[in-house]
Amino acid sequence: MNVRCPERFAPVALALLVWEGVAWSGLVPPQYLPPASSVLAAGLAALADGELLGHLATTLRGYAQGFAIAVVVGVGVGLLMGLSPLVHDALAPTVELLRPMPSVAIIPLAIVFFGLDDPMKRVVVAYAATWPVLLNTLYGVLHVEPQLLDVARTFRFGRMATAWQVVLPAAAPYVATGLRIGSGVALILAVTVEMIASHSGLGHFVATAQLSYRVPEMYAGLVAIGLLGYALHRLFVVLESRALAWHRRASAWRQS
Amino acid sequence: MGDRLHAARGLIVLLALVAGWELASRGALVDPRLLPPASAVLARFAELWLSNAFPEHLAATAWRMALGYALAATVGIALGLLLGYWPGLYSRLEPLLELARPMPPVALMPPLMLFLGIGDEMKVALIFLGALWPILLNTVDGVRGVHPALVDAARMHRFGPRLLLTEVLLPAALPQLMPGLRVSLAVALILALVSEMVGATSGLGRFILLAQRSFRTADMYAGIVLLAAVGYALNRLFLLTEQRLIGHVRARASDAL
Numbered sequence: 101m102n103v104r105c106p107e108r109f110a111p112v113a114l115a116l117l118v119w120e121g122v123a124w125s126g127l128v129p130p131q132y133l134p135p136a137s138s139v140l141a142a143g144l145a146a147l148a149d150g151e152l153l154g155h156l157a158t159t160l161r162g163y164a165q166g167f168a169i170a171v172v173v174g175v176g177v178g179l180l181m182g183l184s185p186l187v188h189d190a191l192a193p194t195v196e197l198l199r200p201m202p203s204v205a206i207i208p209l210a211i212v213f214f215g216l217d218d219p220m221k222r223v224v225v226a227y228a229a230t231w232p233v234l235l236n237t238l239y240g241v242l243h244v245e246p247q248l249l250d251v252a253r254t255f256r257f258g259r260m261a262t263a264w265q266v267v268l269p270a271a272a273p274y275v276a277t278g279l280r281i282g283s284g285v286a287l288i289l290a291v292t293v294e295m296i297a298s299h300s301g302l303g304h305f306v307a308t309a310q311l312s313y314r315v316p317e318m319y320a321g322l323v324a325i326g327l328l329g330y331a332l333h334r335l336f337v338v339l340e341s342r343a344l345a346w347h348r349r350a351s352a353w354r355q356s
Numbered sequence: 357m358g359d360r361l362h363a364a365r366g367l368i369v370l371l372a373l374v375a376g377w378e379l380a381s382r383g384a385l386v387d388p389r390l391l392p393p394a395s396a397v398l399a400r401f402a403e404l405w406l407s408n409a410f411p412e413h414l415a416a417t418a419w420r421m422a423l424g425y426a427l428a429a430t431v432g433i434a435l436g437l438l439l440g441y442w443p444g445l446y447s448r449l450e451p452l453l454e455l456a457r458p459m460p461p462v463a464l465m466p467p468l469m470l471f472l473g474i475g476d477e478m479k480v481a482l483i484f485l486g487a488l489w490p491i492l493l494n495t496v497d498g499v500r501g502v503h504p505a506l507v508d509a510a511r512m513h514r515f516g517p518r519l520l521l522t523e524v525l526l527p528a529a530l531p532q533l534m535p536g537l538r539v540s541l542a543v544a545l546i547l548a549l550v551s552e553m554v555g556a557t558s559g560l561g562r563f564i565l566l567a568q569r570s571f572r573t574a575d576m577y578a579g580i581v582l583l584a585a586v587g588y589a590l591n592r593l594f595l596l597t598e599q600r601l602i603g604h605v606r607a608r609a610s611d612a613l
Contacts, residue, residue, distance in 0.1 A: 193370050198584065200587035201584040202542070204561070205579075205580050205583040208568035209580060292460070292462045295550075296554065303462070303463070310466035322467065326455070326459045329458035330454075333457070
């Protein structure tokens with residue numbers, strides 16, 4: 101891992117150098133693209149006076165609260181739809197009709213009911229992130245091997261025990277994919293809401309910096325959003341491989 | 357027979373939801389200023405459609421979206437074929453691509469506004485940049501997953517690089533590429549709407565946000581209904597096209613529904 105690190109970061113460092121060079125060369129007007137070093141300086145200054153951290157905390161809070169709701173609703177409804185044909189039939193047309201609707205369309209609707217505060221952001225983030233979690237859970241449950249269910253029946257597992265101890269673990273890789281995609285969607289919607297209708301958060305920070313021509317601050321905010329996105333993505337990738345190690349071993353054993 | 361019964365259950369639930377909406381609003385369970393009755397929204401929808409307001413906004417949104425999406429598909433597939441074909445190039449760029457991928461595309465809007473203003477150029481550029489990633493990365497994965505024997509066979513028959521790309525790699529990568537194209541279609545619509553919400557004189561994104569700000573809630577709901585219909589239609593259209601192109605290859609994830 102450590103041996104590979106320099107190699108992996110070389111292209112990133114090169115890109116930063118190119119950015120710095122382009123900015124200094126005057127190829128791009130500096131009021132549009134300041135050098136990487138002055139963006140770094142602006143970022144450190146915003147970090148030092150706590151402004152950036154405050155906005156970061158707001159964005160993370162909206163993301164986490166909304167995503168938590170999405171996980172509970174998405175996994176719950178996905179499990180129910182996958183396990184009960186009755187629930188599946190009842191909800192399928194509604195899901196099929198609502199899912200392709202662009203999620204940002206509910207931002208004005210959420211504003212009508214919840215104003216411009218945190219609850220509105222939570223609702224929008226939760227709504228958008230629920231779909232990938234729900235659909236991947238449903239797909240995973242529908243693809244549980246029938247033999248596993250037969251075994252559960254043989255051992256007289258009740259419905260709840262079957263759902264929790266057999267179906268959910270077997271569907272775990274699909275659920276994990278849904279969570280990873282849902283997490284990305286949640287961050288996108290949190291930032292979008294902050295840009296369009298909010299008074300704080302990284303999205304708001306970037307948008308106001310642009311409007312007031314504090315260009316280095318704007319890029320610093322952009323970098324912060326990018327790093328946050330990358331960190332969350334890596335977090336889910338690592339959690340996924342840790343949490344599912346047993347699953348890979350189990351499937352390898354089954355196949356051998 | 358059985359199928360019809362299954363469909364009926366779902367439709368009953370859907371109709372019950374709409375009826376619940378109508379009754380909740382009429383019975384003032386929910387403030388009708390926040391949630392006008394479904395019938396009022398439907399009537400408003402018809403008016404806006406017949407007065408040409410909806411078709412005009414829809415055309416503005418669709419045009420921006422189509423332009424950005426077409427650019428993203430062209431560049432994404434071409435670049436993806438190249439990166440997938442020359443693995444050395446890909447492994448060198450991979451850390452950068454990995455870093456750029458989880459970036460929420462909406463965050464690129466402020467710098468684009470600096471460079472391009474808030475006109476259509478900025479909107480198309482935003483849609484292009486956001487829709488590019490899923491197409492690009494799926495194309496790369498698809499090309500890298502092509503069986504080496506296929507490539508060897510093409511080489512034996514003295515296929516040039518161009519023929520190899522268009523006749524062997526692209527068709528073989530298609531099943532992997534289609535999900536990328538589908539995700540990007542949804543992304544393109546979302547980014548078109550967001551860019552219109554921030555600043556525009558036309559388009560459905562601007563329409564629904566403006567309707568909310570001026571308390572024309574029936575208009576806002578009508579706009580959201582139209583967007584749901586647009587999303588649904590795009591998805592259906594895409595699935596039909598996919599079926600035509602690679603229907604023989606595999607069953608789809610959407611079969612779960």
